[in-house]
Amino acid sequence: MLDRILAAREAVLSGSDITREQALELTRIPEILIPYLAAAANEVREKFVGNEVESCALSNIKSGACSEDCKFCAQSGHYKTDAPVYPQVSVEEIVSQAKAAEAMGATEFCMVSSGWGATNEREFATVLEAVRRVKTETKMFVDASLGFLTGEQMAQLKEAGLFRNNHNLEAAKGYFDKICTTHTHEQRTTHVEMVRHYGIHPCSGGILGMGETPENRIDLAYELKALGSDCVPINILNPRRGTPLGDVEPLKPLEIMKYIAIFRLILPKSTIKIAGGREVNLRDLQANAMMAGANGLILGNYLTTMGRSPARDIQMLEDAGFRVVPAPGSVPTAVSASAAPAASAACGTGGCCG
């Protein structure tokens, strides 16, 4: 199987795509060869996106009581979970969280709101104001994950200075109806296409470990490639009590590393960001996973779960050979985890609304 890894590496480094069949072969490599696959993906990452890492802080600006039934999500109003439920926070609160995120070393700040979409005019006006202020008052890129948006809303967000809009596919088309019945995979892909149309960078990824097959995972990577997803967050299910996926067996760290590496080989030029479920699922292999082709991570707390100290994450990235580029004026090691944005509650993965 080593020859398959080397063939895939050679193809991608020389500018070709690997085929779906090649990718599927890589899903079947024995565990002992996963470090070789990771090394190949790391080389591809270095060649196509360099060694600067994107570190993103999430702010959960509105939590819980969602009308949708995503089966991994602790914020769905369909399930009884311990995720906090609160209405949208104020502009001042968002700006204050953004400044704390910048101080802890984040290069990007993403406002995440539970719910189907931005259907409340007053709330949307708050988001627009927050985007303008965070863009003006910090050096970070400003992103948002607000569910389904209209074209007019996207144009307004673009004008306000939004960099990326996050709207994860969550799962491949062939598995999506097993994890959500209140909206469709097609609605999600159409939304991501619209994001691109309005000149906003699309951030779209998915969740591993929801019971999907290797084929589903590979299909998801190719769907994201076809959509031109600029940034691909890879969440790993952190099963939350009360959700239908609350008892799912977690993925093993080596298995996660394998898929991060395969996603990099399929998507050589995208930002691949390790998102929700990182600490709990990867444990001591977090640095190894970063060295399997990723070039981004969520710093600090996730939407429903607490992350470890940002200073430890930044040290890990530097130890793994990445160049961490904090926004000018930030003091990452001097800020405690408790000052991190209060991204306190959302999806079971900690990573995905929208």
Ligand code: SF4
């Ligand atoms: S993932 Fe987003 S849309 Fe789905 S239930 Fe959770 S908050 Fe609602």
